[in-house]
Amino acid sequence: MRSLFFIIIKCASSKSELETATTMMKRTDFVLHAFIKRRGNFFTNSFLLHSENPYSSFQLGLRFGPRKASIHSNVSSNRSVFEKITNMNDALNLFDEMLQRRPLPSVVKFNQLLTVVTKLKHFSCSLDLFKQMCSIGVPVDSCSMNIAINCCCQLSRTSDSFVVLGFCFRRAIAPDVCTFNTILNGLVLEDRIVEAEKLFKKLIKQKLCEPDVVMYSTMIKGLCKLGNNVTAVALLRLMEQKNCKPDIVTYSTIIDSLCKDKLIDDAFNLFKEMVFDKGAVPDVITYNSIICGLCKLGRRDEASKMLKEMEDANISPNVQTYSILVDAFCKEGKVEEAEAVINIMVKRGKVPDIVTYSSLIDGYCLRGEMINAKSTFDSLTLRGLVPNVVTYNSLLNGYCKNLNMEKAMTMFHEMSRKGLKPNVVTYNTMLQGFFRVGWCGAARKLFDEMHAQGQMPNECTFGIILEGLCNNHQVEEALSLFKLMSDSKLNSDIFVYTILIDGAGKSGKVDIARNLFHDLSDKGLQPNVRTYSVMISGFCRGGLLGDAKLLFLKMDESGCPPNNVTYCVLLQGYIKNEHYDDVETLLQEMDGKGYSLDASTVSMLLDQIAAKSLDRSMLTLIGKLVPEELIDDPSLFRLGDKLK
DNA sequence: CTAGGGTTAG
Known part of the structure; x- marks a missing residue:
């Protein structure tokens, strides 16, 4: 019998055998840590001591003051004492008391406390307590180990799991299926899905444990994260074949992934299979995924129907369910409706959380209603809610979009003062704001500061910088930065190319734009509607209407038909270059396709009619092409008036 | 008795 436990215990006495065992797990860092440990100092050295965590201290008593008698009297009575703990002070006081009891409380009691601390998301602290339990002589078991390993994983330090594992091997604590599930989940969380897959296969091949429904579900989640729904479903079928029954979590994982990929029909099919074939009852999480998927597709009516369906099935919506709807309304600019949803949820006894309000704040910001956004933001404290990085980012984005960089900077500094670390989204938002107001x-x-703070720029950052440079008359600078990045994936990103083609075109460098456009096919990149529109706009600006027309015609051939924007760009090109004869044909084409004009094109057309460059008879056609929301537009109304 | 997998905001 070659059980992993047996091998590891054997290994502890010889380096080469330990290496054999660990190579089996392909974790060389594990070997390293295990041997540092044997020199007696690995634990303090390699465990996580996060300085930003106020609870990560050995001198807990000193820091948190006198103990509470109510907890002290109750340690061994029943589990209700753990249920009562809602904050870290109580948890740490209880831990201190438990340590002083003689005999020591059982490991189960300690595990219950670790569970509470972990549920409070104080992972470093939980690891710290585990560490103390070990040094004080609590006979930790596999359950304690699994909690500790889970904490490493939740801190995105899955590799440290192997440190804990190594430490526990020495105490004759063997990993079980739960341990492996936790580690696999950690790898998936860190997007190390290929490694997870290798470990998964190894566990099965070497019969180190029998995969259960949790393990399959974890792997399915990994596949979904890779965007591989097909393989995820294949694994679902495989587990059924192996007599491992998928449950509500397994199904919900795939359903959620399908929803995120906008494959709502496939999601519903799986949903039906789950309910009718497998008799599994969907729960609030399953419904939340579907409701969210429908909202993201703009099918909010159906989402509301699902909400009713779940209520009829006696599955009560939770805070998340309502938050999803709040967010959907806000994204449509319907903040009043979003507020109505919040009122309903409050009536039903659900307390809106920071996610709910962050969405609402974002909704106000999108509408440019910064006073409402800020007052909602300020009201959070009264509600006992603490704004987080996402909340701040929304507000910053609002100020930046409204070109109020002073306020944005004030809030940016405030978030740092409150101990929140700006992330890549924060920096991207601020960078975009600065470029918009021309503060290059x-x-x-800020870009230097971002670097100094250890925040890695992403594709979005570079897109923002290139666009910012282009819009601030520094196209040359943008181009040379672009060339500098020729090895990065940004150089093969169609969005970035589109930005540069646009920038070059707008600054009159049509040839550069054209060359960039031609580079695309060499790089195997497919231009999208935006790319074509931007190139056509560049041609028009340079007076190269022939090229513009040719490219416009090429779009259909390339399977990328022109949209509203493309038509408007070409129309404006015709007008600016006084090619009035082509205008009507284009308008008729638009009418045939059910397209509509944008405000600036309408006003240009009306101007030309007023100036008699275009015939009045075209007004009927133009009228048909003006979208409803523009009919009452005051600026157009005045222009239309002029014609009478 | 205690441990592992699925949902929301920028």
Whole structure:
């Protein structure tokens, strides 16, 4: 019998055998840690001591003051004492008391406390307590180990799991299926899905444990994260074949992934299979995934129907369910409706959380209602809610979009003062704001700061910088930055190309734009509607209407038909270059396709009619192409008036 | 008795 436990215990006495065992797990860092440990100092050295965590201290008593008698009297009575703990002070006081009891409480009691601390998301602290339990002589078991390993994983330090594992091997604690599930989940959380897959296969091949429904579900989650729904479903079928019954979590994982990929019909099919064939009852999480999927597809009516369906099935919506709807309304600009949803949820006894309000704040920001956004933000404290990075980012985005960089900077500094670390989204938002108001120097300084703070720029960051440079008459700079990045994936990103083609075109460098456009096919990149529109706009601006028309015609051939924007761009090109004869044909084409004009194109057309460059008879056609929301537009109304 | 997998915001 080659059980992993047996091998590891054997290994502890010889380096080469330990290496054999660990190579089996392909974790060389594990070997390293295990041997540091044997020199007696690995534990303090390699365990996580996160300085930002106020609870991560050995001198807990000193820091948190006198103990509470109510907890002290109750340690061994029943589990209700653990249920009562809602904050870290109580948890740590209880831990201190437990340590002083003689005999020591059982490991189960300690595990219950670790569970509470972990549920409070104080992972470093939980690890710290585990560490103390070990050094004080509590006979930790596999359950304690699994909690500790889970804490490593939740801190995105899955590799440290192997440190804990190594430490526990020495105490004759063997990993079980739960341990492996936790580690696999950690790898999936860190997007190390290929490693997870290798470990999964190894566990099965070497019969180190029998995979259960949790393990399959974890692997399915990994496959979904890779965007591989097909393989995820294949694994679902495989587990059925192996007599492992998929449950509500397994199904919900795939259903959620399908929803996120907008494959709502496939999601519903799986949903039906789950309910009718497998008799599994969907729960609030399953419904939340579907409701969210429908909202993201703009099918909010159906989402509301699902909400009713779940209520009829006696599955009560939770805070998340309502938050999803709040967010959907806000994204449509319907903040009043979002507020109505919040009122309903409050009536039903659900307390809106920071996610709910962050969505609402974002909704106000999108509408440019910064006073409402800020007052909602300020009201959070009264509600006992603490704004987080996402909340701040929404507000910053609002100020930046409204070109109020002073306020944005104030809030940016406030978030740092409150101990929140700006992340890549924060920096991207601020950078974009600075470029918009033309503060290129400030942008540059912030980019340096971002680097100094250890925040890695992403594709979005570079897109923002290139666009910012282009819009601030620094196309040459953008181009040379682009060339500098020729090895990165940003150089093979169609969005970035589109930005540069647009920038080059707008600054009159049509040839550069054209060359960039031609580069696309060499790189195997497919231009999208935006890319074509931007190139056509560049041609028009340079007076190259022939090229513009040719490219416009090429779009259909390339399977990328022109949209509203493309038509408007070409129309404006015709007008600016006084090619009035082509205007009517284009308008008729638009009418045939059910397209509509945008505000600036309508006003240009009306101007030309007023100037008699275009015939009045075209007004009927134009009228048909003006979208409803523009009919009452005051600026157009005045223009239309002029014609009478 | 205690441990592992699925849902929401930028």
